[in-house]
Amino acid sequence: MFEYLDEFLLIALAHFFAVASPGPDFALVLKQSIQRGRANALWTSGGVALGILVHVSYCLLGVAIVLSQSPALFNLLKYAAGAYLAYMGLQALRAKPASQSQGEEATCKQHAETALQAMRRGFLVNALNPKATLFFLSLFTLVIAPTTPTGVQAFYGLYMALATWVWFSFLAIVLSKARVRAFFQRAGHWFDRGIGVVLIALAVRVVL
Template sequence: MYWTEFLTVALIHLLAVASPGPDFAVVVRESVANGRRAGTWTALGVGCAIFLHVTYSLLGIGLIVSQSIVLFSALKWLAAAYLVYIGIKALRAQPAVAADEAQVVAEPVQRTARGAFVSGFITNGLNPKATLFFLSLFTVVINPHTPLLVQAGYGVYLAAATATWFCMVAWLFSQERVRAGFSRMGHWFDRAMGVVLVGLGIKVALARMP
């Protein structure tokens, strides 16, 4: 009975999630810099953040945020500040240590699963565009008369599909050949990703309420 609506939701979500944005940039950076495990945990963080958007959309809180200049601005500036923060950290990447110096330098701290997960969760959870996307999805595309249980089922699918997509991105960019290619650029790749993240942060900061 709800297959047509579900397929519409799935198609719109596919087009949205495949569009490069902050989530994509963070997952790619984690995968290239810290490997498949970190990239996968970041992808799972992004996927779990979808439940946050789905929950407040079902509760109607998203509508309140979208109509409140203060709340929308607070969310926007938090998201922008976080993206600029991790972008600046990437911009400060230093060249690799020479081989003779590397022997006296301690092993670098490995990226923790928790740190990678939180990075993905915060990046998606604070994104005001995600807030507006899910608000539109649950108020315009999905019929308000659709049972809440069915709508919650849509939410589970959206979270799972998002996590799956970004896990695929993490798998692709964490392959040894791909990582080796980026590694040859060393700190320049980190700095390039830093520029992208800062740029995305500025773009978010300049976003206006619809």
């Protein structure tokens, strides 16, 4: 394994910069942390990590090459991702001001979501993200040598999934702290609408 250490470090560095850059995953974890709390955001982070495994799997199977050679298939992925992000953005834009009589308990119920729903949301945002597709395609075709054993490549993929989960779980813990949530929730529905604009802008960027 030590003979692949240089390759692994290069992959780890590239993945860190990719996962730390603002994008759909970050916007979603931020939204979930503020609106729905820590537990929900952690499940969402787990879904994002599972999405990473999808990209790794089709790269190992060679489907990434087929995807790169088929503009129609890649465009289909782009439009699906853009539509899903736009859908979430429109939902956020429809946020209404809470009434004066509406308490914190009622607000939590309004934003209630099961663990499975949260994980599915994170999974779909990452798995459908064509930016992630291009990133993993680049890694598995340009960075990882063709002679690298499949088992080692699978280890790289598991590491990236785990690192993604740790990173977004860390963000979820920080963003869901009472002070942070209170800061964003002072703006109430305006925060929701702001996130909606960001998600729609990301949808347009993904498509274009």
